[in-house]
Amino acid sequence: MDPSLALLAQLFDSLPLGVVVLDAAGRVIIYNRAEEALANRQRARVVGRDFFVEVAPCMNVSRLAGEFRKNIGRRPLDVDLEFSFPFMSLDEPRDVRLKLSSFDVAAASYGVLMVEDISAKRSVERMKETLQDLLIHDLKNPLSAILANLGYLDRIRGIRDNHDAVEAISDSVQAARRLQAMLLNLLDISRLETNSLPLARDLVDLDAMLAAAVEENAALARMHGSALALGPACGLRASVDPAVLRRALGNLIENAVRHAPHVTVAGRRERGAVVLEVVDDGPGVPAGMRDTIFEKYTQVQADGRATAAYNRGLGLTFVRLAAHAHGGDASVDCPAGGGSVFRIALPAPAP
Structure with missing residues (x-):
């Protein structure tokens, strides 16, 4: 064995994940200790054999x-x-992550397989998803009952004549609907991640959709002292799931009115795409956070630091997954003059 490869073999033996090095013909030349333990095979029985045909033909x-x-x-x-x-050697299959890369030594090419047992991690994730689904299911019914009873109270004449009571009911309805939206985000993020949320597409008038999104969030904007406005009409239509896309827009608007005194919602065509924008004059998003902010449970504090929160930070994750499900993407830019521009870019319909 080449001295450089022998040194690599010693190094690989100290790693906690399986490593298999192959020559250009696919024969095993290095098989580290972790892979011996994972596969329950001694390296002496594997080295020199064709990995893809004799060792792991699955x-x-x-x-x-x-x-x-x-x-x-x-x-x-x-x-x-x-x-x-x-x-x-095991009764049940294991969840593994397999990474294939390559390197050259003394003008010879080699492949290297990194094998990581992720069974425990996947098991925990499945347990979390099951618990999450159970919690969502158990919370949806009482929340629906709360909304129904608030609607009943709102129709009682004596209460309608009391301004403070009407305002309290309105605030409670808005809070319950936001909680309902959070539950739906949790449920549908899981479905979008596994491609198990079917889209009910329709050719939608985007001006009407944007206007409805602004109207639905007007009370929330007032509550936060933010001026929410609808931009100029774009005259565009797109093939989308209106319920999913309106929720995505609602998440962007809710995020904006919490942090900015002025928010504008608009649509436009851009290089073969339909772009929906939520523009604000808030503090903006730091450059290093403009992609991370769409990840689960990530929030940006006023000082620009990212924080992970257990029960928040899902709204933007839903926005990006919803955009991907429609064949588009979601992004954020921050102009030099300040503020943020959150965008959902969707494929434009054929003319």
Whole structure:
């Protein structure tokens, strides 16, 4: 073995994840201790054998064989997969992450497979998703009852004549609807992440949708002392799920009115795309946070630092996933003069 490879073999033996190094023909030349333990195979029985044919011929790993044989020595390899792997020594398959990359030593090309057992992590995630679904289901019914009873109180004449009572009911309805939106975000984020939320697409008048979103959030804007306005008509239509897209717009508007004194909602066409914008004159989003802010449970504090919160920070995650489900994307820019421009870009319908 080349001295450089021998040094690598010693280094790989100290790693906590499985490492398999292959020569250009796909034969195993390094098989570290962690992979021995994970696969329950001694390296002496594996080294020198064709990894894709003799060592791990299962369907999931075989998908890498073509990529390896086609590109090794020609272009860098970079493949990252997660799947359930049936280890022969275990009663049940394990969830693994497999990363295939490549390197060169002394003009020879080699492939390296990093194998990580993520079964415990996936098990915890599945438990969290199950608990989340149960909580959402259990909270939806009492919340619907709260809204129904508030609506009943609002229709009682004696209460309608009391300004303070009417205002209190209105505030309670808005709070209950925001809680309802949070629950729907939690539920539908999970569905969007697994592509299990079917979109009920229709050709929608975007001016009407933007106007409805502004009207729905007018009370919330007043509560936060923010002036919410509708921009010029765009005259555009798009094939979207109106319920999903209005919720995404609502999330952007709610986020803006909480942080800015003036917010404008508008639509326009831009290079073959339909763009919906929520523009504010708030503190803006730091450059390093403009992508991270769309991740789960991430919020930006007034000083620009990112924080993780357990029960908040899902609104923008839903916005981006909803945009992706429609074949588009969500982003944020901050002009030099201050403020933020949150955008949902969607494919424009064929003329």
